[in-house]
Amino acid sequence: VETGDAAAIDALMEPLHAADIADLLEQIGSAERADLVRLWSKGIDGEILSELDESIREEVIEALPHDVLTEAVRELDSDDVVDLIEDLEEPQQERILGALPEGERAAVEQSLTYPEYSAGRLMQREVVTAPEHWTVGEAIDFLRNAKELPDQFYHMILVDPRWHPTGYVTLGKLLSSKRAVKLTDIAEESFRTIDVLEEEGDVAYAFNQYHLISAPVVDADERLVGVITIDDAMAVLDEEHEEDILRLAGVGDGSLSDSVAExxxxxxxxxxxxxxTAILASVVIAQFERVIAQIVALAVLMPIVASMGGNAGTQALTVAVRAIATRDLTGSNMWRVVRREATVGLFNGVIFAVVMGVVGWFWFGSTMIGVVLAAAMVVNLVVAGLAGILIPVALEKAGVDPALASGAFVTTVTDVVGFFAFLGLAAMVLL
Amino acid sequence: VETGDAAAIDALMEPLHAADIADLLEQIGSAERADLVRLWSKGIDGEILSELDESIREEVIEALPHDVLTEAVRELDSDDVVDLIEDLEEPQQERILGALPEGERAAVEQSLTYPEYSAGRLMQREVVTAPEHWTVGEAIDFLRNAKELPDQFYHMILVDPRWHPTGYVTLGKLLSSKRAVKLTDIAEESFRTIDVLEEEGDVAYAFNQYHLISAPVVDADERLVGVITIDDAMAVLDEEHEEDILRLAGVGDGSLSDSVAExxxxxxxxxxxxxxTAILASVVIAQFERVIAQIVALAVLMPIVASMGGNAGTQALTVAVRAIATRDLTGSNMWRVVRREATVGLFNGVIFAVVMGVVGWFWFGSTMIGVVLAAAMVVNLVVAGLAGILIPVALEKAGVDPALASGAFVTTVTDVVGFFAFLGLAAMVLL
Incomplete structure (x- = not known):
């Protein structure tokens, strides 16, 4: 495609959705990307910029001529501009803010005063409201005569004279009710407001838990300041999950478009x-050098105990981390869950102990090696179950994200306990 | 709470949202749950049943008196009833179907003919349509006179005379446009239809990628059969993520409310x-028993190489599995990503090789042990990077969910390569 044929590129890219064009830009190499942006700069609009991965967005914005960039950001809603620039470097932020008309620039700057990842950054400031004493007829007349309504809105928010939201009405209900009906009579039951400082993860949780479509955002005085819609909440939910998965695997903020150095x-x-943690486990092994020197079979078998413990621990840990994230694990069911994990560890421990006991026995022709292996397996799987639940809970209590740090702690415990139980028992029994 | 005081329970539970009551029922023990359901059976409505975890739902339904159950399911929309009963056992399904009025029963049974996890199961059959030649005024008059509209709807779907959807109009646009405007002139650009047999994960992906709020569902003849709204797509997205996380950790369908046996x-x-896989790794170690017997330090250090490889492999694997799930990893960028993973493995390998070389040297006072450890580390981290990307891609090509199976393969590779490289090099260099 990159023969410099701008018209051909145009024909190919035109029918694509902005999100797909962004994906395309992410997937090609950076040299090709620079060429494409240069040849097709007039095609890059605000929506495409919004969809781009952060690392690539900076690159593309830098490559765009000033007039294209200006036009691109002017067509976006204020919340999308905030989303676009919040992760950019200072000079690029300035460049984009400079491209905005005065009023919108102020709105964006105001939004940026809310903490990152708060509801304030997520909300759009354009809201459609109605005084709570209005009837359906008044509301419909207002909407039909309104000059500027947001691109997307699904509810009218009812406000009292002091601008406190008191309920909302879906447009569907509005259209299907008689003109004389009072708005308060057809307001949705599911109404709830969101604090402007609430963490965006909690916002997404509320949308998913209570099946919200949109929710008014209020400041500390309970005054309406904006509205969050479900599509934004869905994007946050997606990001949070992504983050959890990557954190569980010990990958920070990884994305395929990051450079090798990053x-x-x-x-x-x-x-x-x-x-x-691996060195810690090695130190444990080093205590038993004498035993290993006499019975090399122990060196052959010891990784099995540690590895089974590590896996069982990861299983328990993942379930616990998810349960914490979805608020399913609380003080009230905590001890029942702990007991359950220990019991599951015991059952699986016994099952694999029997299997491994037999394997150890046949392989090395020694009953005692089989017995030691089996016993160490039971001990380690029970400990794995306990560590898998107690460590994330403790981290959560300590204010650390359990998805981020639990893995390291749990495998340390299972490695150390696994090697110690196996080699320690062997030293006692076999020497 | 469980002193049998039904009135007190009533007072406590009444203000709670159905989703929260369901969470509460999930978190208490099964004896308490039975008591609570018995004492408070009239409070259990269809919405609460919908929110309950599958394993507990059966239990609660069994405990409900017939009239309460009947009333509970009658108040639900047909898609919610489908969602409610699709995972239940045959006799319970029958019991609920029997409680429905004839017409709805037929609709539910029809929905159940679509494959599990397809768009057909997810959609609601109640749609609001308008002939494509209508004007805004005609549409508004139709809505205002309509007898029965769905509880929640955000768009009017435009259909041609053969019932093919050709676009949709948001209620907001409808309300704010002049009566004479043609519906086709204010139709949304983002319009796309969903095939009734499409996999629900793909549906959720489409909603998230293209910022859809609702989408018409069509059958093989492109005829409109239903509509899917974003709240259902969001729930699916949530479930799919949950599944991916649990699968990556080797936990099937785990939930805290499952029994110990399950x-x-x-x-x-x-x-x-x-x-x-652990035994396979042990077999590799067993080949080097003679070397270990002579240099026990090898047994002490070998888990470090394997463990580092396992971790690096899991990192690469997780990024790859996520990239496959989000369609970010495709044929076109595959080789660049593979090269990147290998290079990252090489860089991190060299960094940790230096560290470990020094540790090995100081600990055991042997330069050669340090060198062997360092070399094995580099080899294993490069292999880990390659395995972490190539194995999930190969599984995906073979039609296996990479989230489910990759972990086992990758750690097998890194264990085997790690032990083999370290002990093999040691045998060559040190003996």
């Missing part, structure tokens, strides 16, 4: 933590 | 797979 840096810390 | 059974297969 990726190396993102993955280093977790590998570093893992190195420390 | 949980043990869910976790067994993955632990079994892990046992086989």
């Amino acid at each position: 990726t190396t840096k993102q993955r280093l810390p977790w590998l570093g933590v893992n190195l420390v | 949980t043990t059974k869910q976790r067994l297969p993955w632990l079994g797979v892990n046992l086989v």
Whole structure:
């Protein structure tokens, strides 16, 4: 495609959705990307910029001529502009803010005063309201005569004279009710407001839990300041999940479009933590050098105990981390869950102990090696179950994201306990 | 609470949202739950049943008196009834179907003929349509006179005379446009239809990617059969993510409310797979028994190489699995991503090789042990990066969910390569 044929590119890109064009830009190499942006700069609009991955967005914005960029950002709603620029470097932020008309620039700057990842950053400021004493007829007349309504809105928010939201009415209900009906009589039951400082993850949780379509955002005085719609909440939910998965695997903010240097840096810390825990496990093994020197079979079998423990621990841990994230694990069911994990560990421990006992026995022709292996397996799987639940709960209590840090702690525990139980028992029984 | 005081329970539960009551029922023990359902059965409505976890739903339905159940399911929309009963056992399904009025029963049974996890199961059959030649005025008059409209709807779907959807109009646009305007002139650009057999995960992806609020569902003849709204898509997105996270950790369909026996059974297969791979790694170690017997330090250090490889592999694998799920990893950028993973593995390998070389050297006072450890680390981290990307891609090509199976394969590769590289190099260099 990159023969410099601008017309051909135009024909190919025109029918695509902005999100797909953004994906395309992310997937091609950076040299090709620069060429494409240069040849097709007039095609890059605000929506495409919004969809781009952060790392690539900066690159593309830098490559865009001033007039294209101006036009691109002017067509966006204020919340989309906030989303677009909040992760950019200072000079690029300035460049985009400069391209906005005065009024919108002020609105964007105001939004940026709310903390990152808060409802304030997520909301749109354009709201459609009605005094709570209005009837359906008054509301419909108002809407039909309104000059400027937001692109997308699904509810009219009822406000009292002091601008406190007191309910909302769906447009569907509005259209299907008689003109004389009071708005308060057809207001939705599911009404709830969101605090402007609420964490965006909690906002997404509320939308999903209570099946909200849109929700008014209020400030500390309970005054209406904006509205969040479900599509924004869905995007947040998606991001939060993504983050959880990547954190559980010890990958910071990884994305395929990051450079090699960035990726190396993102993955280093977790590998570093893992190195420390691995060395800790090695120190445990070193205490039993004498035993291993006499019975080399122990060196052959010991990784099995540690590896089974690590896996069982990861299973328990993942379920616990998810349960914490979805608010399913609370003080009231905590001890029942702990008991359950320990019991599951015990059952699986016994099952695999029998299997491994037999394997150890046949392989090395020693009953005692089989017995030691089996016993160590039971101990380690029970400990794995307990560590898998107690560690994330403790981290959560301590204010640390359990998705981020639990893995390292749990595998440390299962490695250390696994090696210690196996080699320690062997030392006692076999020497 | 469980002193049998029904009035007190009533007072406590009444103000709660159905989703919160369902969470409460999930978190208490099963004896308490039975008591609560018995004492408060009239409070259990269809919405609460919808929100309940599958395993508990059966239990609660069984405990409900017939008249309460009948009333509970009659108040639900047909798509919610489908959602409610699709996972139930045959006799319970019959019981609920029997409680429905004839017409709705037929609709539900029709929906159940679509494959599980398809758009057909997700959609609601109640749609609001308008002939495509209508004007805004005609549409508004139609809505204002309509007898029965769905509880929630955000668009009017335009259909041609053969019932093919050709576009849709938001209620907001409808309300704010002049009566003479043709509906086709204010139709949304983002219009796209969904095939009734499309997989629900793909539906959720489309909603998230294209910022859809609702989308018409069509059959093989492109005829309109229903509509899917964003709140259902959001719930699916949530479930799919949950599934991916749990699968990556080797936990089938785990939930905190499953019994010990179920949980043990869910976790067994993955632990079994892990046992086989662990034994495979042990077989590799067994080939070097002679070397270990002579230099016990090798037994102390070998888990470090394997563990670092396992972690680096899991990192690469998780990013790859996510990229496949979000369609960010395609044929066109595949080789660039593979090259990147190998390079990242090489960089991190060299960094940790230096660290570990020094540690090995100081700890055991042998330069050669340090060198061997360092070399094995580089080899294993590069292999980990490659395995982390190539294995999920290969599984995806083979039609296996990479989230489910990649972990086992990747850790097998890194364990085997790690032990083999470290002990093999040691045998060559140190003996």
